[in-house]
Amino acid sequence: MRKFATLFGLSTIVIALVAAAPPAEAAGATVCNGPLAPGTYHRVVVPDGAFCFSDGPVSIRAGLWISWGGTFVLGSDEDTSATGTIGGGVHASDPASVQIHQARINGGIRISGGSGPFGGPFDVTFNAIEDNVIHGGATVTGYDGFWFGFIRNHVSGTVRLSDNTLADPDGNEYVTNVIHGSLMCWGNAPAPQVGDSEGSPNEVSGAKTGQCTNV
Template sequence: MKFLMGACAALGICFITGGSNVFAASPETVCTGELAPGTYGRVVVPDDAVCLSEGPVTIRGGLQIGQDATFVLGDEDNPGDTGTISGGVHATNPASVQIHFTTINGGIDIQGGSGPFGGPFDMTWNAIEDNNIRGAVKINGYNGFWFGFIRNTVSGSVTLSNNELEDQDGNEYVSNTIKGNLTCFGNSPAPQVGDSEGEPNVVSGRKTGQCSSL
């Protein structure tokens, strides 16, 4: 992940602040640019779109991310409350889903990916970091460049499966507190600490599969 942030900074596109392209039609907002601080019903990021926000935002009707789409909320280098998403996070074949310092009510369900290269950063990665997640987490079949699930507090079970990444330092699943089970299988590379310098996960239930020793 340190490599990714360096590459992002070098490209000067870690956060795109171009004109706002948010189309609000209560109770649904379609985001294809900057998501400004505020309160929203359901937020939809359409196929191939990019939606970026520094927060804080309150999303009351769930977040839906489409195929080849990118959603970024917050930044690991700038700690602070970025808001609340109620209704869960749902994505099908996204390019990148990056959520930091957010309360997520309703869990996370990400299925598939769109390959390791492309999108606004020229490479794709999922970063679910420093969040308070209430509900189950299921991330399956992501095939981007890198993926980290780090420093989250989860009230529910977590299943991370079949995530096959380009970066051999990927699949960093560490420093989480999980009130439920942690299940990992079919991931390549195998789940690891990597360069995150993270700590073992604290899990109230069972650690099984590839995460049994993490």
């Protein structure tokens, strides 16, 4: 993931330069296409093709929902500051990119499908789920972006990573996670690997199965 920090770290600069929109009323959903200001939200929805980004801290109470071709970025791998809490889980259907760093996620992560390896605000698409505390497990299946990293997360629940087919031969980096549950991987291309992350094997209290037996 270090090479992506170099190529796409400018998103942090963009966030700093754009004026943030105020949160919507707590009782409703906030439709995000642009900067997401620090604050508390009931539900955040990223519509088709939208780009929602924030340095945090944010508190989302009733889930984050990302639609086809949408990009959501919270924090970065260059900043260790806590970015907030997402209650109600993360739900994405055919997104371009889901990048969440240094967050507490209650309700798990469910990402299904993708929208291809090219396009979106960074010209290439990638999922980066890094340095989070996740309660409720994680399932990422059928992602077809350029790169995907699931790195340094502490997870309570089973992690299922399957059928993720990426353009980058250095993709599917699943390393340095602590998982209180099982780690199940199958059908990923390339196969799960350390890549250039310089990561370590995952600590898993349950079973490691399929392609993740040796990572």
